[in-house]
Amino acid sequence: MDAIATIQPKAMRDTLLLSLYEAMLRDNDIFLVTADFGSPVMDKIRADVPQQVVNVGIAEQNLINVSAGLALEGFKVFAYAIAPFITMRCYEQIRVNLALLSEVRPMNVNLIGVGAGYSYVVSGPTHQCYEDLTVMRAFPNMRIYSPADQVAAAELPGRCLSSDGPKYLRLDAQVLPVLYSEEPPIFANGFHEHRNGGAVCLLATGYMVHTALKVADRLMASGISVGVIDLFDICGFSEDLLQSVLSSYRGIVTMEEGFRGRGGMDAMMFDYIVRRGLDLRMLNIGVEGGYRFELGERHVLHEHVGIGVERVTEKVRGLMKSLSA
Amino acid sequence: MNMLQFEAGVLEKLNAKAHWVWRETLKIHRQSQETRVASSLSAVEIFVTLYYGGFLRFDPANPLWELRDRCIISKGHGSLCMYPILADLGYFSVTELEKVCKEGSFLGGIPDPVIPGYETINGSLGHGAGVGAGMALGLKRKGRNQSVYVVTGDGELHEGSNWEAFMFAGQHRLDNLTVLVDNNHISMLGPTDEIISHRSLIRKFDAFGWFAIEVADGHSVAAIAKALQDCRREASGKPSAIIVNTRKGNGVPGLQDAPLSHVAAIKPDLIDQLIGER
Numbered sequence: 117m118d119a120i121a122t123i124q125p126k127a128m129r130d131t132l133l134l135s136l137y138e139a140m141l142r143d144n145d146i147f148l149v150t151a152d153f154g155s156p157v158m159d160k161i162r163a164d165v166p167q168q169v170v171n172v173g174i175a176e177q178n179l180i181n182v183s184a185g186l187a188l189e190g191f192k193v194f195a196y197a198i199a200p201f202i203t204m205r206c207y208e209q210i211r212v213n214l215a216l217l218s219e220v221r222p223m224n225v226n227l228i229g230v231g232a233g234y235s236y237v238v239s240g241p242t243h244q245c246y247e248d249l250t251v252m253r254a255f256p257n258m259r260i261y262s263p264a265d266q267v268a269a270a271e272l273p274g275r276c277l278s279s280d281g282p283k284y285l286r287l288d289a290q291v292l293p294v295l296y297s298e299e300p301p302i303f304a305n306g307f308h309e310h311r312n313g314g315a316v317c318l319l320a321t322g323y324m325v326h327t328a329l330k331v332a333d334r335l336m337a338s339g340i341s342v343g344v345i346d347l348f349d350i351c352g353f354s355e356d357l358l359q360s361v362l363s364s365y366r367g368i369v370t371m372e373e374g375f376r377g378r379g380g381m382d383a384m385m386f387d388y389i390v391r392r393g394l395d396l397r398m399l400n401i402g403v404e405g406g407y408r409f410e411l412g413e414r415h416v417l418h419e420h421v422g423i424g425v426e427r428v429t430e431k432v433r434g435l436m437k438s439l440s441a
Numbered sequence: 442m443n444m445l446q447f448e449a450g451v452l453e454k455l456n457a458k459a460h461w462v463w464r465e466t467l468k469i470h471r472q473s474q475e476t477r478v479a480s481s482l483s484a485v486e487i488f489v490t491l492y493y494g495g496f497l498r499f500d501p502a503n504p505l506w507e508l509r510d511r512c513i514i515s516k517g518h519g520s521l522c523m524y525p526i527l528a529d530l531g532y533f534s535v536t537e538l539e540k541v542c543k544e545g546s547f548l549g550g551i552p553d554p555v556i557p558g559y560e561t562i563n564g565s566l567g568h569g570a571g572v573g574a575g576m577a578l579g580l581k582r583k584g585r586n587q588s589v590y591v592v593t594g595d596g597e598l599h600e601g602s603n604w605e606a607f608m609f610a611g612q613h614r615l616d617n618l619t620v621l622v623d624n625n626h627i628s629m630l631g632p633t634d635e636i637i638s639h640r641s642l643i644r645k646f647d648a649f650g651w652f653a654i655e656v657a658d659g660h661s662v663a664a665i666a667k668a669l670q671d672c673r674r675e676a677s678g679k680p681s682a683i684i685v686n687t688r689k690g691n692g693v694p695g696l697q698d699a700p701l702s703h704v705a706a707i708k709p710d711l712i713d714q715l716i717g718e719r
Binding site for chain 2: 147172181182184185188190213
């Protein structure tokens, strides 16, 4: 706790880009391609290592294609843009020139998408992103990292540089509470167990980890324990270790800031549970009711679409009742 | 390379090679009728000039040789004529040409980069220019002097991703990048001018900061070679575009310049007759 308290809260993109900047100073073969999307750290990178940066302008198709070309020439590439645009504006470019081509040619391209879920609160549904987990996990060779805090985000460049293949780094745009200290290394298993105990485990990713912790606190106040797991390596977590952790539970609650029942983390966990033959009742928390245009604070919007602390707490209580019936 | 050398004998060899590739392309189509032959026949002289005219550095024994020039065949589905070229150069055995589209073969109706000599995936259109621009930028940033060639088609240029790439290449003065447009004037459902006219591709490329020239007869290897030489000489500080005016289904009666020729098959009897005649 003390170590965490000393960390100055920052946006995920700032800590990630700072890690990347330090790596770029050491390694000339790292290239950062942006679709006219910046940050103060990006300004520093552009000033200090200009030969390793290019701005393709507001042109996401070309962002991917130029990144693929650079990767074919041996660069380790990070492409940087707003989350819905870097995933869906250029989906076919990702499919053809990253997912397909990387099966034949060694390539290291990492897509940094800023603005997961509702994090661009006032910008509306074009800038918000509730489909990215679904569409990106459709690629069988895409690694998806969905960190829940700035410390986890800062770890990503190092991991991405150590392995080839296409990867999607799904970052929240807001400054979120710090969950992790600098140590221990949390990435080895692809998930981190924050709480354990009780009959039900909340398995959340990204911003929803914070919601899960609040739900757990509320339930604990009335004497109910639940487990909380942060799943940050969506497609690459250790399946055996997770199964071992889940073996003490009777129910699992998936929590994602994406559409429920549309092929996101809920579908991934359903597949996992069925494939492994796990005896777990599952409840899926995700955005309900389609696209919305209301304005409001994020936690208020979350209540409207069924993923806020109040609504989730109520649903978890319902699951517990059904388990004990 | 100089044009005198071309005129002294290389030109005849190139013409003979182009004719051989045209015949071999038809032969492949005779055995694999689902291949897209019309748009392959328009590009024969473009590929022959690039690969046999001394414009590309390559090593068939080492297809991904670091010092090679990169040739991206963006109009991938219209590059059946590359199969005999690559086999002839030694990228793979000529016996493979008998297996095109057959079970177990790596030579499909639309080529993939599992074929030695193919750099990228190009079944879907509009990708080559952007990937080529990225490669050209990467080569420049590494201080390398290899060149990148991209062969595309006028129908393919309806994909907007091309124009993102063309803006980018002009802005970054990628003079190691050359785009050859196989301008056969016909897309899937008819003349490109009647679908979305490009009006003047020369003026468009010029406006995007490119050195752009036109080849009036795209079935003249001498004219294509001259254009490639002109680009090398004139295009310092700019990427190059060569608009090569060709005929879709070149040399095949009923197919040549036919609006719906894109997926049309040529009857085996006609192929036999053509191969015997020409």
